[in-house]
Amino acid sequence: MATPLIVPPRLLLGPGPSLCAPEVLRALATPLLGHLDPAFLRIMDATKDRLRELFKTANRLTLPLPGTGSAGTEAIVVNFIEPGERVIVGVNGVFGGRLADQARRIGARVETIDVPFGEAIPAEAVESALEREPAAAVIIVHAETSTGVLQPDIARMAAATRRVGGLFLLDCVTSLGGTPVEIDAWGADAAYSGTQKCLSVPPGLAPATFGERAVAKLKARRTPVPSWYLDLGMIDAYWGSERAYHHTAPISMVYALHEGLGLLLDEGLEASFARHLRVRRFLDDALASLDLRPVVPEAIRLPMLTSVAIPEGVDDAGLRRDLYERFNIEIGGGLGPLKGKVWRIGLMGYGAREENVLTLTGALRDLIPRHRKTRSA
């Protein structure tokens, strides 16, 4: 007999995936429908409606793309930017850098606005880059998962971009559902997210929304979209009223997203935002009691993800291994220049609860002294 699944009961308090709601796990186990079944088409429509509520948008073209959050990143680049076009990308963490890499691959002229990891992109920098030369698009990360920074001034950056005729494209992977995202009010032309953060759904889909200006640009392209799989015109023909076969929708994941969004809307968006912030403040106090310092200043710190400086002399890998092995807890390590320097603590979606802070705090209190390297080591 083949070995069965061996899955320890982890408390997921890293940068994602976060804990799934039990209702979402049950939805995943629902028997399949065909991807063109009228009963499935109704679930698709309900999912689109729920995503519009979540993104605070009236955009018709609002749907989950058939890949993880990274597929959302790729979709905005391949659909809305053509070779040779100038694109401005804010880089204050790993995910901004990735967006710049993707835009370069398709032949865009990429200009990055680089600030140190842990800071926000200054709106003035975007404005002056656009004044120097207009750009076809500006791409900004709303919540940098690699650092824990919440980007302010989104509406101001979007307005500056639109003034020069460009598209304002927004990464909402970690923010959506856990802190306000206001696509229409901010004037963002397209945005995408992932399911595995504040939506309490497993990784595998990229909820996304695309406004009229973005769709017009897509229709006016001089070159075909280089990706067939993520060609929004074809994806829209399936998810829209034509129902034309493109790919086979990931049925079970759509069930899960439908359920996760339903739970979130039943709780209420404002209530979810308040809960994430309340639990973050509870964490702040607990960290202070352990002499642990958040890396990001409070004014731009995410509610759902906190980077904490690893205390001098503490063994990062050893401690995180013990967190798994002794207490079944996952937190995240640092990425890029923050590797070995920070822990990333996620309190997202179903996992954003005070009791999880208590468990983690207790574990850190036990483990930090054990993982201090001796001077001789």
Add this chain to the structure above:
Amino acid sequence: MATPLIVPPRLLLGPGPSLCAPEVLRALATPLLGHLDPAFLRIMDATKDRLRELFKTANRLTLPLPGTGSAGTEAIVVNFIEPGERVIVGVNGVFGGRLADQARRIGARVETIDVPFGEAIPAEAVESALEREPAAAVIIVHAETSTGVLQPDIARMAAATRRVGGLFLLDCVTSLGGTPVEIDAWGADAAYSGTQKCLSVPPGLAPATFGERAVAKLKARRTPVPSWYLDLGMIDAYWGSERAYHHTAPISMVYALHEGLGLLLDEGLEASFARHLRVRRFLDDALASLDLRPVVPEAIRLPMLTSVAIPEGVDDAGLRRDLYERFNIEIGGGLGPLKGKVWRIGLMGYGAREENVLTLTGALRDLIPRHRKTRSA
């Protein structure tokens, strides 16, 4: 309260998704692990081992890509073909045509070998196209899901391709698990499949395997892989020994695939192939009793998917709607030039059972007379 999921109990006998095994549905509902958790890395390794058994290959680089079968299609095109290279694509159905479209999008010089829908690609045509001018790659669909044709002479085509230094790339979306696929014995350089056909797993992953010659070509590319999301070098760095973060693996879908592969290997590949063929023969007899004719000659007819000519004067859409509404049965309609002309009956994976043939036959016996259009209509 948000509307709950409403999912009628469908018998999925179309071209996929097919019915999931109940064990697979239970695996889907397993709580999440993080994508870098040592416990999840062990599940990834076991899944890779199982895929190697299934593809009959020793290829190190064998893994599920993070998208549906169509993402597999795109992955072989974007990774192994560079702009300006000559590519030969066999087109005897919708999926061959799609491969040609994808190769054109990335700037390949595409030559198609076109034969009518319902026929196989002649090996001689591939050989003579290669003799006329060598090609960087030949892409062939092993099982054309749009028609139900099983392509013979794969090893011969692969040998001809390798003689001129090209890569032989194979689409095994519908064949894998239901009929022999012998990647190493045939000399295929890369192949991909989907989870929602003979593996009894929901749609959402593209199991794939890549041989040494393909990997060497990838490493020697002059241009970067145009897709970041499907860049195999980066995906390998995550699924291989480096464990470098690329995307967040679709955890629940990997659980499901791990379980579906375990069930298939426990049954035994030969037993699964024999079952698919036996049930197909049972269907053949049932269709004959209803005066329904398969479209594809028996010598090249798939075991798991049968295209049946819609009898003269029968209303395709009306009958399929009644199949859903009265009997909860799904079969597929025709694609491309076969639209309105055939039904596609899939008996795949968990759904390949004699009792399902009985249910479908009974339903068709009831509905066909009701859906004959009157002459005056």
